[in-house]
Every structure is written in C-alpha cells, then in structure tokens.
Amino acid sequence: MFNTLTSRAIRRFAIAVMVLAAGLLAFYWSLGNANKSSGIPPKISYYHWANTYTDDPINLKTYAPAQLYLKLLDIGYRDKNLSINPTDIRTPPSIAITPVVFLDNNALKDDVLDSVYAQILTHIPPQKYQRLQVDCDWTEQTRDTYFAFLTRLKADYPHLSVTLRLHQVKYAERTGVPPAERAALMYYNMSDIRDPETKNYILDTAVGQRYLQNFEEYPLPLDLALPLYQQARVIRQGRLVHLINSAELNTDKTEHLKDNVYRVTQGHYWQEYYLYPDDELRVDTVDIEALQQAARQLTAVMQPDEVIFYTLNDAARFTPNALATIAADFSTRSQPQ
Numbered sequence: 001m002f003n004t005l006t007s008r009a010i011r012r013f014a015i016a017v018m019v020l021a022a023g024l025l026a027f028y029w030s031l032g033n034a035n036k037s038s039g040i041p042p043k044i045s046y047y048h049w050a051n052t053y054t055d056d057p058i059n060l061k062t063y064a065p066a067q068l069y070l071k072l073l074d075i076g077y078r079d080k081n082l083s084i085n086p087t088d089i090r091t092p093p094s095i096a097i098t099p100v101v102f103l104d105n106n107a108l109k110d111d112v113l114d115s116v117y118a119q120i121l122t123h124i125p126p127q128k129y130q131r132l133q134v135d136c137d138w139t140e141q142t143r144d145t146y147f148a149f150l151t152r153l154k155a156d157y158p159h160l161s162v163t164l165r166l167h168q169v170k171y172a173e174r175t176g177v178p179p180a181e182r183a184a185l186m187y188y189n190m191s192d193i194r195d196p197e198t199k200n201y202i203l204d205t206a207v208g209q210r211y212l213q214n215f216e217e218y219p220l221p222l223d224l225a226l227p228l229y230q231q232a233r234v235i236r237q238g239r240l241v242h243l244i245n246s247a248e249l250n251t252d253k254t255e256h257l258k259d260n261v262y263r264v265t266q267g268h269y270w271q272e273y274y275l276y277p278d279d280e281l282r283v284d285t286v287d288i289e290a291l292q293q294a295a296r297q298l299t300a301v302m303q304p305d306e307v308i309f310y311t312l313n314d315a316a317r318f319t320p321n322a323l324a325t326i327a328a329d330f331s332t333r334s335q336p337q
Contacts, residue, residue, distance in 0.1 A: 041331040042304050044323065045069060046312035047100070047225070055091040059312065063320050067096040069133060069184075069308055073123045075116055077106035082115060086123045098161070099124045103136040108145045117152060132157035133184065137165060143176045151179050163225070166190055166211035169218050183220045184308055187294055188227035188286075193243075196235045200260065202227050202284040205293050215301035224304040226294060226326065227286050228314040234273070235280040244271050247283045254281065288322050295329040303330055 043066035053070060070093060076083035083104075101120055107113075124132060132153065138146040154160050164183040168175045190207050191198045198204075215222070230247035233240055253266040253275075264279040275281075307327045309315060315323065 041324070041327045042224075043067075043306045044327050045306055045308045046315065047071070047308060047310040048313070049311050050087070050313065051085065052088040052090060053093070055094050056312075057094060059315070060095055063312065063315050063323070065095065065312065066306070067098060068093060068312065069100050070097045071102060071135075072099045073101040073120060075101065075107055075119060076104045077109075077112070082107060082112055082119075084119050098131045098133055099129050100133045100135055103134055105137050105139060105142055105146075108136075108138065108142040108149070110145065113145070113149055117149070120153070121156065126156040130157060131159040131161070133161045133163065134180075135163040138175075138178075140175060147176060147179055154179065161223075164220075164222070166208065169215060169222075170211045170213045172214055172218055177219055180220065182223060184223045184225045184306075185302070185304075186225045186310075187298065188225070188310070193233070194240050196238055196240070196280070196282070198282075200284050201233065202229065202231065203286050203290050203294060205290065205297055208294065209297060212297060212301050222302050222304060223306040223308060224298065224302065224330075225308045225310055226291055227310050228318065229311060230283070230285040230314070230317075233282040233284065234275065235282060236276065242273055244273060246271060247285050249281065249283070260284065288318060288326075291323075291326050292329070295326050299329055 044064075045067045046063065046065045047069045049071050051074075070087070072087050072089075074083075074085040074087075076085070101124065103116070107116055120132075134150065134153070136146060150160065150162065158181075160180045161182045161184060162178045162180045164178075164185050166185070166187070169185065187208060188203050189201060190211070191201050191204050193201045229245070232244045232247060232249070234242040234244065249262060250268060250270060253264060253268045254262045255265050257263055257280075260283045262281040262283065264275045264277055264281065267274065267276050269275070307330070309323060
C-alpha cells in the first residue's frame, strides 16, 4: 500500500510539473508573439548623394531622418587612373551621419588599393567617424580583393556596413558574403539600363520578385534602401546615350508615345544636354503605390531595422506621412535585442 501511495504521489507530482511547464511555455510563447506584433516600425533615414552638401534645417525638420547616409567620397577608375572626388561640405550636418564612400568596382586592383585606402582615411578620418558604409557593386572576379579590402577597413571603422544588390543575396554562395557588420539592400536599379525595352529601370517589382530568395539563410542583418528619385533615359537609334536626372520634359518639343515613352519632335537643350529630333525618352519614376507594392513584397522575406530612402533631395514629391506608411509595413517585426 505504501508503494501504491508513493507511485500515486509521484504521478501527481509529474503531472503538476508538466502542467507548470506547459503554462510557462504558453506564457513565453505569448510574450514572444507580443514582441513580434509590437508595432515598432523601422527607423527612417535618407541618403544624400550630391557632390556638395549644405545643411537644410527645414527639410531635415520636415522629414526628421534618424540619420543621413552622406556620400563623402566618390572613387572612380578611368583610363587606368583613380578618380578621387570628395563631397564639398559647405555647412556641417546638424544631425547624425554615416559616411558613405562609393567605390568603383574597376578600382579593385592590387596596384591602386593602397592609394584607395589612404584616400578613404584622409577624407573620412577614423578619429572622427566610427561608422562607414561602402557602396561597391563587386563581381565574382573582384570578390576576394574587395572582401580583403573590407577586412582592412574594419580595423579602422568598427561599424562597417555595405550596400547589397538583389543578386548578391539570391546567389550568395556564388557571390560571397562581405565581412561587414550589416548590409543595406538596394531595392532599385535591378533591370538592364542598356536595354531600350526596360520598362522602369529604377523600380520594377516584377523583376524584383524573381530575386526574393535566400533571405532566411543570408547571414548579415539587412536594412532596406528604397528609391525616391526620377530620371530619363535618352535612347538614340536604339542605344542608351545619356541619363538625365529629371522627369520634367519640355512638352512643347516632345510628344507622348505610350506609358513612359516620349519622342523628341524638335531639337533642344535639356539640362545642358542636346536632344535631337527622334530621340526617344524613357522616363523612370517612382510613386507611392510602387513603394507600397515593394514593401508588401519585402515584408515576406525581411524585417529591416532601418529603411533608407534614396535620396533626401527627392523626398519633396512625397509627404512625410506617406513615407512613414512604407516603413510601417515592416512594423510587425521582432523588437531589437
């Protein structure tokens, strides 16, 4: 009888432990779900990509960015020579910035990288900046050189980030994962700009959808960069000959053919570039509906801590509330740890 009572007590104790464990599990599960639906939107920041910078307190107050990703240095490679173009800072930024350096993939050559490194340290001194973002569209051929160069920069800039193209996520095993703290996914410029039939070079969500793979396996934290800018492609005799950073056409000297396609009817200068009769203009633009569609696509594969709009100078076409709704689409995300 004593053994029977002992067995019953043990069973009751075991059941009590199981009930308690189940209750704790349910509690933590609900807590976790509460975090995931906490409604915390990503931070909203902006790129500044002009060759000069003048602080604009009114614009900064209107759009209230968490920070500016400010291009401070453009490093090109032309005719076997480096082209070094620092941004002219006319008034110092009044908000936090992350300096950005654009690095031409063609500059990833062993005989010039020491000069590239020295230029970065000169124009973006590590004593002043701990953060740095590198914008470089590396290839499989330049991957090892670029990654080694990033490792070198990490010793000077502890918070190093990079820009990332869609194919570099989808085909990460082939393109590699850069040695950085995090990456900003550029969800724009995803088509072939040289193809006259490209519908919208800036943002084509049908093209973007083809690349939304491998995000769960990608090892770096991903922020999101979305476009606000406009441009016009000048097509002459079936070839791209020029890009103009505007979508405002001279309606007296052009005619609308279809959708975003126009034809020049009378030769004229447009932003200091001469357009000939019969030149074709393809106007690439982004509206709030396209941005909302892009956000809906991306919420299924990523939960950024920051949405970075490109650029602040182009934000005037949108209200701050409209852009906030784009970030809000990502608000059902886990709270940062």
